[in-house]
Amino acid sequence: KKLGVALVGLGSYSTYQLAPALQQTAYCHLAGIVTGTPQKARQWMQTYGIGAEHVYDYDSFDRIAADKAIDIVYVVLPNSMHAEFSIRAAKAGKHVICEKPMAMNVGECDAIMAACREAGVKLGVGYRLHSEPYTREVKRLVREQAFGRVRFVGADAAYISAGNPDQWRLDKSLSGGGALMNMGVYAIQSCIYGCGKNPVSVSAREFSTRPDYFRDTDETITAQFEFPGGTVGQMMTSHNAQANRLYASCDRGWFELQPANNYGPLSGRTSEGPMSFPHESQQKLQMDDFARHILEGTPNRAPGEMGKRDMVVVEAIYRSIREGGKAIPIDLPEGYGMGG
Numbered sequence: 001k002k003l004g005v006a007l008v009g010l011g012s013y014s015t016y017q018l019a020p021a022l023q024q025t026a027y028c029h030l031a032g033i034v035t036g037t038p039q040k041a042r043q044w045m046q047t048y049g050i051g052a053e054h055v056y057d058y059d060s061f062d063r064i065a066a067d068k069a070i071d072i073v074y075v076v077l078p079n080s081m082h083a084e085f086s087i088r089a090a091k092a093g094k095h096v097i098c099e100k101p102m103a104m105n106v107g108e109c110d111a112i113m114a115a116c117r118e119a120g121v122k123l124g125v126g127y128r129l130h131s132e133p134y135t136r137e138v139k140r141l142v143r144e145q146a147f148g149r150v151r152f153v154g155a156d157a158a159y160i161s162a163g164n165p166d167q168w169r170l171d172k173s174l175s176g177g178g179a180l181m182n183m184g185v186y187a188i189q190s191c192i193y194g195c196g197k198n199p200v201s202v203s204a205r206e207f208s209t210r211p212d213y214f215r216d217t218d219e220t221i222t223a224q225f226e227f228p229g230g231t232v233g234q235m236m237t238s239h240n241a242q243a244n245r246l247y248a249s250c251d252r253g254w255f256e257l258q259p260a261n262n263y264g265p266l267s268g269r270t271s272e273g274p275m276s277f278p279h280e281s282q283q284k285l286q287m288d289d290f291a292r293h294i295l296e297g298t299p300n301r302a303p304g305e306m307g308k309r310d311m312v313v314v315e316a317i318y319r320s321i322r323e324g325g326k327a328i329p330i331d332l333p334e335g336y337g338m339g340g
């Protein structure tokens, strides 16, 4: 049986990535939509052959509990709405995929995880890269210590934001923060899977060059990590630069992905030569992995704990910036949130 997925929020990611990917998936399919815009509802029903009984708006959403065609609710809304709709989905008895960043803060992540636990449903975060072959190869090189221990890991995740300064990503009440909440989580992720460990402390600095445009969200942040066992790390995230890279230097060699976190195809090489993997839709791979986790008990590649862990790091980075770059301890259990 293919599991039915309902997308909540039909913005650009749902429209241009997730819905097309759900036409290619083998273990799940697009079965429902949740939107506040009747015109979009009509369009999607037509394009994807969705019956009116599987279409909801934000008020009628809870009725999805009785919809047997929907197994998974995928929350693709602005960050401030992730917790509310993930919790309502869990209470409706549906498995949940929540987009990144998982929520506005660690407390909301805990609330989502508790709701899913109580409802007995699975929870995944929209971290598509954990299903992507170059990223999986990096995780293998680290796990098997193919080049020895990672001594330094660096990651950059950034793009130049232009256009409407009132977009939700630049409105702190809807996004929770700027570059760090948007692209920064990819740099945090790269540093962590690039060395296979959670950081024990972070020291960070914020740079602002376009305050008229970035009115209440961070523009550029750099941060230095200390990892257990002596590995050091460095990341940069920005809404005012173009960068997309992971680099790790090990005892006996190095590896690099560039680009490291876009929709692909990614590109990578090691000190021994180029990597080469076939390209497939990352979103297709991600949603099929999550469906197989439900159907067959395969590992959850990006569980709720991973989203919470990244939010712990985000909060430590913002705190370091507030405290003038002071090193902030990060208290995460070893291996917490690493996923499958």
Ligand code: NAD
Pocket: 009, 010, 011, 012, 013, 014, 036, 076, 077, 078, 079, 099, 100, 101, 126, 127, 128, 168, 174, 182
């Ligand atoms: P978007 O602005 O294109 O779409 C947001 C959707 O939410 C729209 O359909 C909009 O109508 C709806 N919405 C409901 N209430 C809203 C409000 N108060 N303000 C603004 N929009 C409102 O955004 P997007 O790029 O689709 O991002 C949605 C989520 O997906 C975000 O959490 C984002 O971080 C995440 N995302 C993840 C990836 C990824 O690669 N995993 C890529 C893009 C976006």
